Amino acid sequence: MTVNPPAPALTRRAASLSATVPVSGPSSLSDYAVSPLGMPVALLRDEVRVAFLGRTSTEDQQDPRQSLLRQLGNSKTAIPESWVIVAHFYDVESGRMELEARGQGTDYERFDIPIARDGGIADLLDEATHPGRRFDVVICESVSRVARRTFEGLSIERELERAEVPLFAANEPITLTGSRAQRILQRRINKSVAEYEVLNTLEQSWGGLCTHVREGWNIGKPPYGYKAKTFRHPNPTKAAKGQTKTRLEPDGVRGETVTQIALWRYHEGLGYDTIADRLNADPAKYPPPVPPGKERARGAWGKTSVYEVLKNPKYTGYQVFNRRASRSRRGKVNDPVKWVWSTEPAHEPLIPKWMYDELTARSQARRGSRDGNTRNAHPETRRTYVLRGMMFCGCGRRMFGNHRHNAAYYLCWPRNNNRGRHDRYAGHPKAVYIREDAVLDAVSRFFADRVFGPQRREILAADLAGVDDRAARERQAERERLQRVVADVARRQNSILRQAQDGDPDDPFTKALRGTYNDLEAEKTAALTTIAQLDTADETEPGRPSPADIALLDALPYLALNLADAPEPLLRRLFEITQLGVRLHDDSDHVTITIRLPADQLPEIAHAAERITNTMITTQETPAQTAGAACVDAVRAPGRIRTYDTRFRRAVLYPLSYEGFPA
Numbered sequence: 001m002t003v004n005p006p007a008p009a010l011t012r013r014a015a016s017l018s019a020t021v022p023v024s025g026p027s028s029l030s031d032y033a034v035s036p037l038g039m040p041v042a043l044l045r046d047e048v049r050v051a052f053l054g055r056t057s058t059e060d061q062q063d064p065r066q067s068l069l070r071q072l073g074n075s076k077t078a079i080p081e082s083w084v085i086v087a088h089f090y091d092v093e094s095g096r097m098e099l100e101a102r103g104q105g106t107d108y109e110r111f112d113i114p115i116a117r118d119g120g121i122a123d124l125l126d127e128a129t130h131p132g133r134r135f136d137v138v139i140c141e142s143v144s145r146v147a148r149r150t151f152e153g154l155s156i157e158r159e160l161e162r163a164e165v166p167l168f169a170a171n172e173p174i175t176l177t178g179s180r181a182q183r184i185l186q187r188r189i190n191k192s193v194a195e196y197e198v199l200n201t202l203e204q205s206w207g208g209l210c211t212h213v214r215e216g217w218n219i220g221k222p223p224y225g226y227k228a229k230t231f232r233h234p235n236p237t238k239a240a241k242g243q244t245k246t247r248l249e250p251d252g253v254r255g256e257t258v259t260q261i262a263l264w265r266y267h268e269g270l271g272y273d274t275i276a277d278r279l280n281a282d283p284a285k286y287p288p289p290v291p292p293g294k295e296r297a298r299g300a301w302g303k304t305s306v307y308e309v310l311k312n313p314k315y316t317g318y319q320v321f322n323r324r325a326s327r328s329r330r331g332k333v334n335d336p337v338k339w340v341w342s343t344e345p346a347h348e349p350l351i352p353k354w355m356y357d358e359l360t361a362r363s364q365a366r367r368g369s370r371d372g373n374t375r376n377a378h379p380e381t382r383r384t385y386v387l388r389g390m391m392f393c394g395c396g397r398r399m400f401g402n403h404r405h406n407a408a409y410y411l412c413w414p415r416n417n418n419r420g421r422h423d424r425y426a427g428h429p430k431a432v433y434i435r436e437d438a439v440l441d442a443v444s445r446f447f448a449d450r451v452f453g454p455q456r457r458e459i460l461a462a463d464l465a466g467v468d469d470r471a472a473r474e475r476q477a478e479r480e481r482l483q484r485v486v487a488d489v490a491r492r493q494n495s496i497l498r499q500a501q502d503g504d505p506d507d508p509f510t511k512a513l514r515g516t517y518n519d520l521e522a523e524k525t526a527a528l529t530t531i532a533q534l535d536t537a538d539e540t541e542p543g544r545p546s547p548a549d550i551a552l553l554d555a556l557p558y559l560a561l562n563l564a565d566a567p568e569p570l571l572r573r574l575f576e577i578t579q580l581g582v583r584l585h586d587d588s589d590h591v592t593i594t595i596r597l598p599a600d601q602l603p604e605i606a607h608a609a610e611r612i613t614n615t616m617i618t619t620q621e622t623p624a625q626t627a628g629a630a631c632v633d634a635v636r637a638p639g640r641i642r643t644y645d646t647r648f649r650r651a652v653l654y655p656l657s658y659e660g661f662p663a
Contacts, residue, residue, distance in 0.1 A: 040136070040164045048083040051135035053124060053167075054090035054115075055145045058107055064092045065111045071141040072115060078170035079139055087134050088115050089124040095148030096198065099155055102147075121146075125156065128163040138167045143187060144194035153191050213321040216346025217245045223312050224289040224305075225258035225350050227251040248314065248347040257286045258350040261309050266355055267598040269362075269579050272303040272310075279306070310363075316356045317349030318342050385410070386568045387439060387582065390575060393432055394586035401436075408436035412584075432584065437564070439582055439591070443575075444563035446593050451578075452609060454558050460550060475534045482527045482534075489524040493517055553597075556606050566612045574608040577601055 092107040103120030147153035228246040319342035385401030393412035503510035
């Protein structure tokens with residue numbers, strides 16, 4: 001007696017007849033067919049009800065209508081003659097979707113598909129588990145039509161198997177009494193091939209997109225402030241078909257609006273809401289953006305639209321791609337390390353890259369802050385803090401205001417909002433705090449001496465004389481040396497080229513010249529790379545003020561007053577314009593006070609100081625006999641406001657340290 005005999009080779013018609021189950025007596029079925037791993041009994045009878053399962057994607061280079069008709073035709077040809085298709089389930093969607101999202105779309109309604117639809121994959125699985133289902137087996141053209149990924153395909157196949165509904169494919173042998181192991185092996189190979197094909201296609205397509213971007217070509221709709229400039233496709237074959245590529249170029253007043261937004265943010269430190277209000281005050285000068293879906297257009301600037309402008313790296317002149325995971329994570333912003341940049345600037349920048357980098361770094365420190373010093377809208381808010389958002393702990397965190405014992409303090413309490421990340425600020429004191437009146441006293445003396453004092457130029461000159469600029473001078477000397485190296489290499493390369501032009505390409509001497517030229521090119525590239533690194537170091541380190549920068553102090557008035565006694569709103573305005581920053585040093589009572597004096601903001605700084613002076617004069621009683629002894633009037637200093645172009649000019653930075661704060 002033969003154990004596990006091989007399945008007989010039957011024709012399609014004979015297979016259904018010979019597998020007929022008799023009323024009584026032996027069935028003549030193989031051991032495979034009667035085993036627990038065999039097919040359900042319903043498939044061994046003459047008439048078998050079949051459900052067709054199809055899928056096509058609108059992203060494929062095909063017509064969904066013709067594709068589904070072809071899939072149905074191939075499925076009908078593959079099934080035995082006694083099998084009848086009684087239901088049609090199909091979808092027009094991507095086969096890489098999550099199983100929970102499959103069968104929920106309505107894209108099939110866009111196409112005139114002459115196949116009666118009984119539902120999608122979700123409806124098929126739901127009916128398969130119903131006792132009164134209309135079908136006994138499911139047929140598809142190939143397993144890739146069930147799902148493009150192995151996990152989803154196996155999940156669907158497993159659910160059908162639990163309901164005792166086998167899944168067949170038209171491109172696989174349909175056997176009812178043979179070994180199931182062989183069919184499973186072939187099915188799994190087909191699934192692996194299907195997943196490999198789709199991943200390989202996606203990877204090649206992705207590589208093409210990255211190369212497209214690195215060469216400076218644009219993808220998608222141009223961002224606000226730019227418009228598309230069309231070029232003939234570099235591939236002659238595609239160019240003959242009329243295909244083109246695009247680069248970006250500034251879009252007139254919209255491009256100027258982008259630059260203005262960056263200037264407001266950089267020089268004045270304005271928040272997104274404040275910038276939006278300024279833009280909406282003059283929509284003709286600052287036209288609002290129009291989203292891709294015009295029905296969503298509000299006709300005005302919002303906080304989000306300002307944020308998108310300041311966060312878009314394309315305004316630096318570089319072409320950037322993959323900022324958002326548009327398909328894999330529903331538009332979530334990717335980590336910047338995953339962004340794809342062009343190798344060099346591809347279009348005119350609207351925001352200098354150094355400014356964009358600094359604004360990006362600042363945004364981390366400003367996160368959660370609002371402009372102005374108005375009281376928080378929360379109903380429990382009772383007071384404001386004049387230095388809110390300007391006080392920083394040595395750990396880099398912004399300090400928040402608190403009121404205790406009838407005095408205002410600024411605190412740093414890392415545990416307050418770093419729960420679950422105990423190691424992030426290891427070694428940090430439990431709480432660091434400093435009194436507001438002590439800081440205001442130091443800030444007042446800072447402005448009185450170094451900004452509005454009569455000896456401010458002498459003080460600044462003395463500070464600059466004590467600055468250790470040895471590192472900057474060493475970088476400059478190294479830069480000059482490397483520039484001489486580059487010039488010498490270029491001269492030697494030109495000499496080699498002249499000699500190589502007159503020589504035989506196969507001559508050993510000419511080959512040696514070629515090798516020497518390549519070595520010189522490598523030396524020149526290394527020198528240029530080092531020069532670029534030196535330039536980057538100069539940009540990250542605050543530059544030494546030039547004589548023209550120092551002369552900007554002459555445009556400010558002389559004042560002799562105690563700013564600590566000034567009204568809080570006016571004081572806050574002065575601090576905001578000058579971008580005041582106070583940083584407390586670690587494990588000490590030292591602070592560093594920094595301000596910026598943008599050239600184009602000097603009139604506003606002078607006006608803010610004069611308003612403080614006039615307000616204090618009207619609110620304080622000043623005896624006439626002491627009027628000449630203590631002058632508090634704003635006296636215009638010699639000089640005038642410069643009117644030269646300061647579009648991208650860096651502001652002058654003044655640091656100062658104080659000791660002895662009661663912290």
